[in-house]
Amino acid sequence: MADVIFFDLDGTLVDHRTAVFDTIGQIVRAAPHATAPPEDLAALWWSLEARHMGEYLAGACSFAEHHRRRVRSFLPALGEAVPESPALLDAWITERYLAVFEDSWQCYPDVQPCLETLKQLPRGPRLAVLTNGDPGQQRAKLSRFGLLDYFEAVLTPTELGAAKPASYAAACRVMGTDPARAVNVGDMLSSDVNAAALAGLTGVWLDRGVDFVTGGPSPAADASVLRVERLTDLPGRLSSLRA
Template sequence: MAISGAEAVLFDVDGTLVDHEAAAEAAVCAGFPFVPDRDALVRRWRELEAWAMDRYLAGALTFAEQRRLRISHLADEFGQGAWSEDRVDTWFSEYLVQYEAAWRTYPDAMPTLTTLAAEHGELRLGVITNGDSAQQRRKLAKVGLADLLESVTVSSEVGVAKPNPAIFQAACDALRMPSARIVYVGDRLRTDAEAAIAAGLQGIWLDRDETGVATMATRITRLTELPPLIRG
């Protein structure tokens, strides 16, 4: 399905452009080297991350509180007992060093952005991302994407997070462009693609796992499928 009338293409960051899961896996395993079952450790870390982030996005926790909560749960569940807040913060500081060292783009990210820039020079490129502004901007710079992105909209700066339509509108306002002229691509069906559509953008779901779940959103399985869909 071709996309017509697009004047900007915005992307999610983690899970779409940057392989957050691989970086998180490397960091949590480095932080709990005594756990023999790495698969169980990583699986539980991802579950706790999703659970705590959902509470943060719902306004029940601050960003720091959700981080401390999931670390405390992980330590207790893997036999480390109750950790003090200072110990949690120290562990996270060490985790963050490992996490940032493991930041990598997906193999299809840079080729897609460079192709869009080369073949559709009129397109304006950017991101909409949930998270801490300083970390997300640092991430984009470190992996070499920052210079390709004109617009960066981060939930911590806007004050609301995806799937709230207000963050999509903030990105549209920053570009001074109507939402219908903006394409948004993300790896989470409801939080990214369907939320973007609800906010008036052209939402595209990056279904990297090829789940084939039914949706009204345009679906791709690799970012390199995107440039051929874009009409000038």
């Protein structure tokens, strides 16, 4: 059996995509001068998130600055002037985005039953979260849904000094395990499964039936990929994992 199981967070434990689209939809519907329908501007925000989150993960800016860059690019489409002051940009994020976004968080219903089953296994694996998100925000999500106590560690680029996929080796070192005895579970076939396998871990693809990035159907996967459709299927698959 695996020594450690790493869980991705967004798209795996918490429905990040739906929360983002719900939040921007609310913001756009309350903006009298928006330049496009809510669904179009939500898609724009989603693309800006991917671009500027990538800059943060590459070390090109801080987490707060990646939010500011997003807002600078988004406000003209919302029909609003762009403040020059970083403090005003931060206030927009706090008051108009984060307040709604945090209320929109939803934990997938299969998460707690899976974690509870793993917790009850005799000599079961240690559990950790491995995420590219901001540590404060990610811990807040886990705390909101009563999940923090299931995990020995919550590992982010802040603690590890690198983002996935480079952080897999560092995460194994922090947890004191060999990659060959570690499993990574996530909804992103490329970064959570294939990249984990390249780092020596066993990757398990949580196929929720939707592509996290595009919102379209799940990507095609090789038959050799270890795949579950629900997290509650994971404990039963552990006996087949040669980690």
